[in-house]
Amino acid sequence: MKYADRMKRLGTETAFEVLARARQLEAEGREVIHLEIGEPDFNTPKYICDAAIKAIKDGYTHYNPSAGYPEIRKIISDEINRTRGINSNLNQVVIVPGGKPVMFYVIFALVDKGDEVLYPNPGFPIYESLINFVGAKPVPIPLREENDFRLDVKELASLVTPKTKLMIINSPQNPTGGVLTHDDLKKIAKIANDNDIWVLSDEIYSRIIYDGEFESVTQFKGMPKRTIILDGMSKTYAMTGWRFGYGVMEETLAGHISRLATNCNSCTSSFTQIAAGAALTGPQDDSNKMVAEFKQRREVIVNGLNKIEGVSCKKPQGAFYVFPNIKSTGKKSKEMEELLLEKYGVAGLAGTSFGEFGEGYLRFSYANSVTNIKKALSKIEAAMKDIMK
Numbered sequence: 278m279k280y281a282d283r284m285k286r287l288g289t290e291t292a293f294e295v296l297a298r299a300r301q302l303e304a305e306g307r308e309v310i311h312l313e314i315g316e317p318d319f320n321t322p323k324y325i326c327d328a329a330i331k332a333i334k335d336g337y338t339h340y341n342p343s344a345g346y347p348e349i350r351k352i353i354s355d356e357i358n359r360t361r362g363i364n365s366n367l368n369q370v371v372i373v374p375g376g377k378p379v380m381f382y383v384i385f386a387l388v389d390k391g392d393e394v395l396y397p398n399p400g401f402p403i404y405e406s407l408i409n410f411v412g413a414k415p416v417p418i419p420l421r422e423e424n425d426f427r428l429d430v431k432e433l434a435s436l437v438t439p440k441t442k443l444m445i446i447n448s449p450q451n452p453t454g455g456v457l458t459h460d461d462l463k464k465i466a467k468i469a470n471d472n473d474i475w476v477l478s479d480e481i482y483s484r485i486i487y488d489g490e491f492e493s494v495t496q497f498k499g500m501p502k503r504t505i506i507l508d509g510m511s512k513t514y515a516m517t518g519w520r521f522g523y524g525v526m527e528e529t530l531a532g533h534i535s536r537l538a539t540n541c542n543s544c545t546s547s548f549t550q551i552a553a554g555a556a557l558t559g560p561q562d563d564s565n566k567m568v569a570e571f572k573q574r575r576e577v578i579v580n581g582l583n584k585i586e587g588v589s590c591k592k593p594q595g596a597f598y599v600f601p602n603i604k605s606t607g608k609k610s611k612e613m614e615e616l617l618l619e620k621y622g623v624a625g626l627a628g629t630s631f632g633e634f635g636e637g638y639l640r641f642s643y644a645n646s647v648t649n650i651k652k653a654l655s656k657i658e659a660a661m662k663d664i665m666k
């Protein structure tokens with residue numbers, strides 16, 4: 278049997294593979310602390326669950342328009358206008374099952390074979406996977422620790438060529454927790470405007486930010502028409518399993534994305550959309566409490582890691598990941614990932630799961646309890662003592 282050639286170019290997200298291995302070890306009776314998967318450990322707030330249950334009972338169990346219910350798209354465009362200071366309307370919003378399909382559809386709608394796409398590295402692995410899948414050239418924008426894991430705008434400018442079609446940015450960032458500054462965004466906007474480049478701005482962690490206010494690249498002149506904002510419910514409202522995300526973009530592109538949705542998923546779950554509308558318009562206390570809790574855990578994990586010989590860790594500004602440097606151990610990231618899981622029962626991810634510039638780092642998600650984080654820290658410390666002796 279033969280498979281399509283393009284399947285050789287499709288990557289993956291190793292978090293799911295490490296999770297599967299960790300579950301296998303647990304099934305064999307081993308204790309594993311899960312710092313690998315990027316999802317809040319909180320339950321979806323009750324008022325959102327109640328809205329979904331009511332929606333099912335009220336008959337929101339049928340197909341709906343591919344771009345989503347107009348009333349929910351209106352809630353989203355209002356929310357985006359309020360938080361990003363732009364002037365979008367509901368026709369610019371396409372609702373899809375999660376943040377990931379926004380990447381998939383946008384790259385399919387914009388990028389041809391031979392085009393170049395700039396993307397953060399280390400960064401969310403699906404960007405590079407999809408760029409390769411459509412036959413385009415992935416051009417990594419290195420994110421370096423010495424620059425607080427923000428991209429270097431001068432370097433970014435040097436990577437632009439006449440073939441650059443799309444630039445992907447992500448702030449707050451997975452896996453580093455880095456946040457782009459106002460000045461970075463302003464310069465990124467200039468590069469995009471001067472070179473007529475589309476920008477996919479992955480803002481899925483926009484509400485999980487600890488120091489200062491979230492800013493979007495869309496605030497700069499010329500940017501709303503060339504930017505696709507990617508956001509959703511997964512992280513902010515602990516709704517990873519509900520599958521709700523959205524893109525906000527200029528209307529013609531929104532039409533293309535909506536047609537791609539018709540060809541693929543038809544529409545996003547009807548009652549999930551009603552729940553998402555309730556999430557955005559209801560009380561934000563649960564979500565705010567979750568972020569406050571993440572902030573506390575950030576202190577515990579960063580301080581704990583920095584006390585361990587062989588590890589150094591910058592304080593992330595947003596999201597719920599740390600990206601500690603393990604270069605002084607002399608071990609490769611992947612080797613450390615395997616050792617920590619197999620021998621010490623701590624599931625984390627190699628920095629290289631996020632691209633070549635992640636070598637020498639690990640990613641731990643601190644979407645876990647303080648008790649478990651402390652337990653993991655003592656196991657990591659034991660591992661480091663063994664390695665460093």
Ligand SMILES: Cc1ncc(COP(=O)(O)O)c(C=O)c1O
Pocket residue numbers: 315374375376377378401447450451479481509510511517521522
């Ligand atoms: C940067 C980034 N973008 C998008 C997503 C995808 O989110 P969703 O689960 O809504 O598809 C993730 C999930 O981990 C992410 O880290």
